[in-house]
Amino acid sequence: xxxxxxxxxxxxxxxxxxxxxxxxxxxxxxxxxxxxxxxxxxxxxxxxxxxxxxxxxxxxxxxxxxxxxxxxxxxxxxxxxxxxxxxxxxxxxxxxxxxxxxxxxxxxxxxxxxxxxxxxxxxxxxxxxxxxxxxxxxxxxxxxxxxxxxxxxxxxxxxxxxxxxxxxxxxxxxxxxxxxxxxxxxxxxxxxxxxxxxxxxxxxxxxxxxxxxxxxxxxxxxxxxxxxxxxxxxxxxxxxxxxxxxxxxxxxxxxxxxxxxxxxxxxxxxxxxxxxxxxxxxxxxxxxxxxxxxxxxxxxxxxxxxxxxxxxxxxxxxxxxxxxxxxxxxxxxxxxxxxxxxxxxxxxxxxxxxxxxx
Amino acid sequence: xxxxxxxxxxxxxxxxxxxxxxxxxxxxxxxxxxxxxxxxxxxxxxxxxxxxxxxxxxxxxxxxxxxxxxxxxxxxxxxxxxxxxxxxxxxxxxxxxxxxxxxxxxxxxxxxxxxxxxxxxxxxxxxxxxxxxxxxxxxxxxxxxxxxxxxxxxxxxxxxxxxxxxxxxxxxxxxxxxxxxxxxxxxxxxxxxxxxxxxxxxxxxxxxxxxxxxxxxxxxxxxxxxxxxxxxxxxxxxxxxxxxxxxxxxxxxxxxxxxxxxxxxxxxxxxxxxxxxxxxxxxxxxxxxxxxxxxxxxxxxxxxxxxxxxxxxxxxxxxxxxxxxxxxxxxxxxxxxx
Numbered sequence: 001x002x003x004x005x006x007x008x009x010x011x012x013x014x015x016x017x018x019x020x021x022x023x024x025x026x027x028x029x030x031x032x033x034x035x036x037x038x039x040x041x042x043x044x045x046x047x048x049x050x051x052x053x054x055x056x057x058x059x060x061x062x063x064x065x066x067x068x069x070x071x072x073x074x075x076x077x078x079x080x081x082x083x084x085x086x087x088x089x090x091x092x093x094x095x096x097x098x099x100x101x102x103x104x105x106x107x108x109x110x111x112x113x114x115x116x117x118x119x120x121x122x123x124x125x126x127x128x129x130x131x132x133x134x135x136x137x138x139x140x141x142x143x144x145x146x147x148x149x150x151x152x153x154x155x156x157x158x159x160x161x162x163x164x165x166x167x168x169x170x171x172x173x174x175x176x177x178x179x180x181x182x183x184x185x186x187x188x189x190x191x192x193x194x195x196x197x198x199x200x201x202x203x204x205x206x207x208x209x210x211x212x213x214x215x216x217x218x219x220x221x222x223x224x225x226x227x228x229x230x231x232x233x234x235x236x237x238x239x240x241x242x243x244x245x246x247x248x249x250x251x252x253x254x255x256x257x258x259x260x261x262x263x264x265x266x267x268x269x270x271x272x273x274x275x276x277x278x279x280x281x282x283x284x285x286x287x288x289x290x291x292x293x294x295x296x297x298x299x300x301x302x303x304x305x306x307x308x309x310x311x312x313x314x315x316x317x318x319x320x321x322x323x324x325x326x327x328x329x330x331x332x333x334x335x336x337x338x339x340x341x342x343x344x345x346x347x348x349x350x351x352x353x354x355x356x357x358x
Numbered sequence: 359x360x361x362x363x364x365x366x367x368x369x370x371x372x373x374x375x376x377x378x379x380x381x382x383x384x385x386x387x388x389x390x391x392x393x394x395x396x397x398x399x400x401x402x403x404x405x406x407x408x409x410x411x412x413x414x415x416x417x418x419x420x421x422x423x424x425x426x427x428x429x430x431x432x433x434x435x436x437x438x439x440x441x442x443x444x445x446x447x448x449x450x451x452x453x454x455x456x457x458x459x460x461x462x463x464x465x466x467x468x469x470x471x472x473x474x475x476x477x478x479x480x481x482x483x484x485x486x487x488x489x490x491x492x493x494x495x496x497x498x499x500x501x502x503x504x505x506x507x508x509x510x511x512x513x514x515x516x517x518x519x520x521x522x523x524x525x526x527x528x529x530x531x532x533x534x535x536x537x538x539x540x541x542x543x544x545x546x547x548x549x550x551x552x553x554x555x556x557x558x559x560x561x562x563x564x565x566x567x568x569x570x571x572x573x574x575x576x577x578x579x580x581x582x583x584x585x586x587x588x589x590x591x592x593x594x595x596x597x598x599x600x601x602x603x604x605x606x607x608x609x610x611x612x613x614x615x616x617x618x619x620x621x622x623x624x625x626x627x628x629x630x631x632x633x634x635x636x637x638x639x640x641x642x643x644x645x646x647x648x649x650x651x652x653x654x655x656x657x658x659x660x661x662x663x664x665x666x667x668x669x670x671x672x673x674x675x676x677x678x679x680x681x682x683x684x685x686x687x688x689x690x691x692x693x694x695x696x
Contacts, residue, residue, distance in 0.1 A: 071651035094428045096657035166539050171626030171640075173652030196442065200652035202423030203628050208539045210638060211626020213648065217508070224513055225541045 034062030035315040041068075041075015041088030043214070044112060044175055044233055045299050048336050049088065052327050056319060059326070063315040072199060073173050079302040080104055085316050087302035090175020091199055092281035103305045105352050106281050108298035108345055109323050110338040113265045114179055116248040116295075117240050118229040119222045120146065120161070124246035127259060129154040131251035132187025132286070132294075138229065139167050139184065140191070141206035146227060154251075164208050166228035168221045171211035173199040179285050179297045180231040186286040187251075187294075219243060231295075234260055234337045254290045261293070265339050268292035273344045280348055298345075299338065303356060310358030320353045401670045408663035411437040412445050416667060419446030421629055424652060424661045431658045438658050445664040447671070449631050453639035454672070456632060457545060457620065458613035461552030465609060468553075469560035470602070474590055476561075477568035489565060496558035504622030507551045512542030512623060519546070520636055531634065538636040543625035545632050545639045551619045556609030563605030567598035600689055607683035614676050617643040642672040 039049055046069030053065045070078075072089035079087030080101050092106045116130060134150050137143035143150055147160040170177045181197035195201050203209065210228065212221040216239070218230045223243045232240060240247070249257040258264045268287040276282050284296045301320055307313035328340040341349070409416075411434075425443030432441050476489050520535035520542065527533035538544065571594050579593040595602075625638025626648065632639050640648075646665050653661035 073651035073654035077654040091655070094655070094657060096430055097655070100657055164539075166541065169626075171621070171628075171648045173649065173655075196426045196428075198424060198427050198652060199655060200424055200649060202421070202442075202444075205628070205630035210539055210541050210543060211624075211628065211640075212543075213621055213626070217622070220508055221541070221543070224516065225539065228541075 034064075035311050036064045036066070037086060037312070037315055037319060038084040039065060039067045039086040039088060039301075040070045040078055040084045041086075041302070042072045042090050042175060042299065043069040044090055044235060045088040045109070047235070048110065048299075048332070048338060051332050051335055052323060055332075056322050056327070059322065060315070060318050063318060065319065071173055072175050076104075076302050079304060082304065082308070085303070085307065085312060086319070089300045089302050090297060091178040092283075092298070092300055093302065098279070098281070105303050105305055105355065106279060107301045107303060107320055107324070107349050107352050108280055108341055109301050109320075110299045110328065110333060111265065111269050111284070111296055111341060112175075112299050112338050113234045113260045113293060113296040114176055114231055115234055115237070115240065115260050116229065116250060117222055117232050118246045118248065119226050119243075120246055121226050123158065123160075124244055126158060127247055127249045128158065129249045129251070129257045132184050132191075136184045136188040136191040138165055139169070139206065139209075140195070140204045141209070144207070154257075161227070163227045166208055166210055166225050167206055168210045168212050168218060168225075168228050168230035169203050170200075170218065171213050174214075175199060175297065175299075176215065176231055176233050177201060179283075179295050182283055182285040183250075183295045186283075187253075219245075237337055250294050252290075252292050252294045253286050253288045254292070256290050258291065258293050260295075262339065264291055264293035265296050266342075268294070268296050269339065269342055269345075273342045276345055276348060278348060278351065280345070280352065296339075298341075305355045305357065307356060307358050313356050313358035317353050317356050320356075321350070324349050324353075398670075398673065401666050401673065405663055405667035405670050407437065408445070408660060408667040411435060411439065411660060412664060412667065415446055416664075417451060417671065418448060419444075420449040420631060421446045422449075424649070424656060427652075427655050427657070427661075437660065439660045440656055440658060443656075443660060445661075445667075447642065447645075447668055449627065449629065450640050450642045450645045450668065451671070452631055453545075453548075453624070453627065454614055454641040454643070454675070457548040457552060457624070457639060457641060458610055460545065460549035461556060461613050462606065462610055464549060464553035465557040465560060466606065469557045469605075469609075470564060470595075472557070472561040473564035473568055474594075476565045478586070478590060478594075489562070492558050492561050492565075494558075495554070496562065498555075500555065500616060500619040501622075503551050503554060504619035507547055507619060507623035511550060512547050514542070515547055515550075515636070516540055516542030523635065533635055535634070535636045537634045539625075539638070540636065541625065541638075542636075543623055543638055544627075544636050545624075546635045547623040547625075548620050548639060548641070551623055552613045552616055555616060555619070556613050559609040559612060560602075560605040563608065564598060564602050567601035568594055571597050600686060604683050604686045607679055607686060611676050611679045611683065614679060615643050615672065616641075617647050620644045621647055642668050646672075 046067060049067040053067060072091055075087030075089045076093060078084045131154060137150060144164055145162060146165055147162045152160055178199045181201045184191040185197040210221055212218045215233050215236045218232050219236055219239045222228050222230050222245050249259050252258055267289055268284060271287040271289040271292050272284050286294045303316060307316055324341060324346050333340055421444050423442055423444045425440030427440050429441050431438045472492060476485060480488050520540060523533050524535045531537055575593055576589055579589045620641050621644035624640060624644060627638040627640045646668055649665060653665055
């Protein structure tokens, strides 16, 4: 028979033991498995990392990888502060950030793209044509109706409705906002001079505009609002297709209208491979070439070249090397609609990965 | 040994033991105010530069822009900030206060009605189960309300509630859904979701107070020939009105700080004030969450510091509300004791 106080003490003891166990868990795993890495950041890369990690851990039993989807900004910030070993980001770091943190590397892991989708009753099966300046006009409130002459001119023969356009944008910081605003910035001087680009921009106050949270929020906003238009990462193509939304053809730098397909995305990437600098920080948006789809980007791993010890550095190198080679196989990438890195870019990445040390 | 010596001999160690216990308790209890103090101190210290850079424009203007984070920072008003950076939060203050008070307007009658029903009209045997149900609503995670808001409430507003209100009050521009996107996401959706969250807080506070109304008071009222309705409105409610105000202010505190659910249904307005009941808004708490990730990319850190300044302003607003609740609740106990 236990007395009341004994029971209480044993409960306390058990709680303390549980707390100690939880505290020691991380350490224990690290000791047993060798090295423990933490990846955090982009919610667009997060599903791919979750696909990669079990396969990587099987190939490298000494390394344990934990993944988190926290946002690209958090990925960069935490890789810089050393809280995590690998930050994931849809956007490369700015010159000023690199100047402040010269040891931080931006290493591409895959190529992503973005579609412009819309919900236009009766016209969702047609691939309507848009240009950067027309989209900029819509998102600044200069073009307010679907049958505006500027849209009609790009889509001869299409009977456009006399209805107000609902431009939808992301309210949260997002790599999708980054590349969409870059497309407008690079193609439309008036946008470049007023709004510019970034993972969040100061959206002009558009009468009838709408903000949505995350890509799922964008799909939902489009579904529920006929006459709305939005930019959505291609990873969400299944949701977009299931909702029977329209997908736009975009005007590229060469003056041709293109859809986001494996062919046009690769064509755009190939155009800019030669221009990719050694530190691999480059925008792939609005690439030259008749076949090039204009809104694509590198998905980056943000890594400190100076890791805390040799074992961690080795594990980070193993993971990045695996991800940009074996991990770039169609088998993994097609699950999230990403495209593989061109061989020349893999070579540049290998040179950057070699800089990582303990 | 004389008898009177015995009690002090045994009392002293007990007293010492107790005082050490009390000391420990005091220490633990002090952790909370210390944590509060440290948080405020951190916020103030962290936001200090932003307070200097933004000045009074911060709460007086509606233009918010992180500026161009990819160009080299420029010196503006003596501070290094991204080109084009401008931080005005008036729209978010308006969105926060507007949605919270509108929520209160919806929640109050429902909460009072629920509390009176539970205390007066509900069958005695069902009462515990019913009050538990009301309390359960209070513990539903806000993200669940947010999801419900996206998939059920927003379409409902867009297709039925909005056009309905427009049909009746559409001659007033503020109530006309055609003056907005008509998406359902916006001020009304945020207010309804918030109302659902704060109704149980007010209802349970009021219910507890109604249960404590002295039996004699009700019986006297009945003896004087008061109807059931008069008993409730003329004796019960006046007795608990101070507690009611306290509950209202507690609910308001929750509404002002709610983040996730509001972010999901508010439509994320930027750079404009709500013109109609259906216009998208942004609240301060939701805006901090949605902007933080991009703000982290600001090499000058002014963006994050300005978000900290929003947190500080929000903190001051909620602090004022909570302090008010304290004063009122203390007043209530005072009245009861007298």
